Amino acid sequence: MKLVVQIPCLNEEETLPLVLESIPREIPGIDEIVVLVIDDGCSDRTVEIARQHGVTEFVHHARNQGLGRSFHDGVVRALELGADIVVNTDGDNQYPQDQITNLVQPIVHGKADIVIADRQVHLVEHFSWAKKKLQKLGSRVVNRAAGTELPDAASGFRAYSRESLMVLNTITRFSYCMETIIQAGNKRLRIESIPVTTNAKTRESRLFKSTPEHVVKSGAAIVRSSLMYKPYAVFAWLTAIFGLLGLIPFVRYFVLWLGDREGGHVQSLLLGSLLLIIAFMSLMLGVISDLIRTNRILIEINLEHTKKARFGKSGTEMMRDQTSVPQFDAPMAAAKASGTARP
Incomplete structure (x- = not known):
């Protein structure tokens, strides 16, 4: 199976090396791992540093397009590369990339279509009391709209199967997190959650300027998605x-x-x-x-x-085609092996 780890970045030259160095090089059940960096209008040395760390696949935005669009464009490129599984993490190193191995296992074994990392918000030290309560409330609202039981609906550390990405369609430019869960729940995709421990805070969030703004934009995304499906x-x-x-x-x-x-x-x-x-x-x-x-x-x-x-075909399907012998060639191959083939 082919895994693509996509990293949306906006001026992450200081933290991106930590992210890239912590991505596993070998994962059970995965034959190939590709790192994809989405340059969402970076004006620093993010792209240069990524290349120095061996990254060869990029998606470039001339100007900042937002997290939702970055996720969408990254998924498109990952599918073009033949990804069987796409993992999304962040360039600020808030997520533990060493947990990617555990994150993809339910998909590798066919037990889930999407796996979402539970940050265990109540244990995150830099989250205020109000933010923890709002995160919990937001997850409850999303679960109600999607018919799911996820402890951390806002987590962006996720793994998607190729099949799930074929049926999911993101629209909002703010954040894909709520929208994809509501879509997946209403499309009866199998969603699992695994607990992880986040890394220490490296910077303030660039997704929103204040908690009220985050609440308003997230609420709008939830309402829009709910209206689409119900x-x-x-x-x-x-x-x-x-x-x-x-x-x-x-x-x-x-x-x-x-x-x-x-x-x-x-x-x-x-x-x-x-x-x-x-x-x-x-x-x-x-x-x-x-x-x-x-x-x-x-x-x-x-x-x-x-x-x-x-x-087209995924990485696994292409490998299967390369290693399999076409049925119409099988009799000829057997005849050649026995020396009875006619010239």
């Missing part, structure tokens, strides 16, 4: 909520009307009508969104076939 559930809830709220003013109006209270109480009718109109619009949006979801599924099936046609 729009009917979202709009059904909105329809039910506004429908019930719309009935309350009507009930109030009829109670007052039956009691012969003075006043027309038209405001109750207006408010109730407005809320019921919103409920009806939510219902219609749900129907339209579900039709769009059906169309998206058909497009994704077509995209999967396109990927398989574009990227």
Whole structure:
């Protein structure tokens, strides 16, 4: 099997050597290991240092494109290289690359399509109390949307099988972490998690400037992905909520009307009508969104076939083809061995 370890980088000249030196050179079940560096608009010596450490495969961005796009472009290049498994780690050395061996084993043995490293957030010393709680809450929300039970949904230290990457499609430029889990969960891919211990903090995160920004962007990614795969559930809830709220003013109006209270109480009718109109619009949006979801599924099936046609065979399949003898040549080979072949 062929493993590609991809490393998205943005000015990581100081920490990249630590990452490259800690990547295993031999892994049970893996025949070839390739390191792929994604240069996301680096302005320092990151690329030069990577070459000095023997890296030969790169993806270059003229300017910073974001983590989501870097992951996408790295995966495309890894598939072009014939990767059977793609491991994503970070250039800041926050993840323990020596655990890549354990990370890929469930995929090597056919027990998982995706393996996510659990950073054991409660043990990370440089995480504040608030960040630990938000990480836990975020994982709970993602698990609810994806139908999974992952302890650390925000972890970017992951291994993907070739088959899983054929059906996953990232859209957001912020971060692929939440989006790919929700997609994988709704596409019934097998996801496992293994505990790891992170390395010491080397720098501040460049993915977001503040915790509120991280919460807003992550929340937006979760909502967007949820709407893509379960729009009917979202709009059904909105329809039910506004429908019930719309009935309350009507009930109030009829109670007052039956009691012969003075006043027309038209405001109750207006408010109730407005809320019921919103409920009806939510219902219609749900129907339209579900039709769009059906169309998206058909497009994704077509995209999967396109990927398989574009990227061809994996490293394992190519090795198998090279070592196997075609069936139509087998009788001739046997005849030559016995000396009975005709000239």
